[in-house]
Amino acid sequence: MMPTPRRLFAAGLVAALGAVAACDDTNGPSIPNAPMNVAVAALTPSSVQVSWTAADNDVEGYEIARGEGSSASTFTVLDTVAASPFTDAGLNPETVYSYRVVALRGSDRSPEVQASGRTGARGSVAIGANITSDRTLSRDSVYRLTAFVQVTNGATLRIQDGTRIEGDAGSALFITRGAKIEARGTAARPIVFTSSRTSQRRAGDWGGLVIIGNGVISRTGAIQIEGTGTGDNNPAQFYGGSGNASNADNSGVLQYVRIEFAGFGPATNQELNSLTLAAVGSGTTMDHVQTMYGLDDSFEWFGGAVDSRYLVSYEAGDDHFDASEGYVGRNQYMIALQTTIPTVSPGAGQVSGDPQGFEVDGCQDSSGGTCGAAGNNAEPFTTPVFANFTVIGAPAGVLPAGGGVGAVIRRGGGGFYVNGAVARWSSSAFSLEGSAVKARLDAGQLVVSNVLLAENGNSFLPSSTSGSSTTTRYSVDLAQNAIQLFTGTTTSLFAAFPATGTSTTGASFDWSPAAGSPLAQGGMTTFAGALQARAGTYVTPTAFRGAAAPGGDKWWQGWTNYARDF
DSSP states (O other): OOHHHHHHHHHHHHHHHHHHHHHOOOTTTTOOOOOOOOEEEEEEEEEEEEEESSSOSSEEEEEEEEEEEETOOOEEEEEEESOOOOEEEOOOOEEEEEEEEEETTTEOOOOOOOEEEEEOOOEEEEOOSSBBBBBEEEEEEEEEEESSEOOOOOOOEEEEEOOEEEEEEEEEEEEOOOOOOEEEOOOSSSSEEEEESSSSOOOEEEEOOOEEOOOOOSSSSSSEEETOOOTBBOOEEEEOOOSOOOOOOEEEEEEEEEEESSSOSSSSTOOOOSEEEESSTTTTTEEEEEEEEESOOOOOEEEOOOEEEEEEEEEESSEEEEEEOOOOOEEEEEEEEEOOOOOOOSSSSSOOOSOOEEEEEEOOOOSSSTTTTTTOOOOOOOEEEEEEEEOOOTTTTTEEEEEEEEEEEEEOOOOEEEEEEEEEOOOOEEEEESHHHHHHHHHTTEEEEEEEESSSSSSSSOOEEEETTTEEOOOOOOOTTTEEEOOOOOOEEEEEOTTTTTOOOGOOOEEOOOOOOOSSOOOOOOHHHHHHHHHHHTOOOSSSSSSSOOOOOOTTTTOOOOOOOO
């Protein structure tokens, strides 16, 4: 009797399964065994060696992956290598890393094995002599400035990302005219200039960073930088008066750089700034720079035309942003925050009696008629562009009576102040002082537009009389210049803003507009006239106001610091 079709199908299935079973060689290849004796050992402050012992002889390679920390949960595959050992370089010094090693045979993978290890300690290198030829500072060492160190003779000082430079009392770093600095940090590895003290760091622990270029200034002759020339260890430094000035001059690169606890004063009332930019030209690259807890001004421009983006100033002893003497650079995305008066390092000097957010001057004669007959109207006028700024003052009662103004523009200063926010300045948001400033207003060389004001004592400080002296001040029409008075609180403007007196870290701040915040709108979306001519393509119009776009890049995160002392 012939088998039915169903019986034929079942018989065929049994035969096929039997054939598969017959082909299964249980003694053949299996997944590789896991590597044994995996270990991680430091080679240098920025490299480690991963080693292991092979458990099988016929392994085709090993996959190496890295995570940060001793119990990393996220790993990044680095490479596939033929055998032990593996060297991993370019790491952060004194940091624990975990490594995962997997043996490979074809598409088969062994169980993974993890081990962790710490990179080596940084070396310590003292720098007390001038740098007269090209030099590179490596993240593998901590460098300590022991004196007023000058980079001279056209040399270039290169600083690797993640490098730390500490300053002793009475030290500072000067990049002199013709020399360059190339400080290229990253968000993950910023370059940090800070105090050499190991505890109780204070404003004025060391001098700061001074860059001297060959840009154009409105004063005549060679001008001595305040705080220099007080002794053999501190020779006089000059800018201007070279006879071949160019606003296209190039002093190098500053990217992802932090300057902390600076401002030491070599003489009475001659404190250095955290970052001094004296006649620095537009050939210089400058972005992502923070100054923190300095004794004098955070950023000070004396003439020149250097442009910048992404600046942060936290807790200044004087002004956050100070420009004068014909500075015409362009700046976009700026944050300034004041919550207290810095504690001063013993013997370093004293904080200012009139700290402001912006302080912008024209030409000021302070040493023998260097502005000429034109005085405050000497050219070039100080007409920078400051766009998308968030400038926050201290709570009521913190700043001295002479200060507390978001932006003081005086002595013939001008400029373009657009798409910003000025809040919590006890005296006033703006103070436009004197007839030379009025001349800048009338000529369209001073513009305040599309700015949000909140919790300020006044919008524009009125004229005042003291004894026989009267200071005449001016204002602009709020409606015509799209200036908005916000009746809510400063803290409500932002996605995250720490309460007064609380501990602050980088995670405490989110300068993005809060839901419903008026900062998310009201910006000048098209530039025209003198503003467009000055802004060029470097500064772009925005629909929002302040330093952060709604839902945009949180550009300050990961590389800034908000410690007052530690």
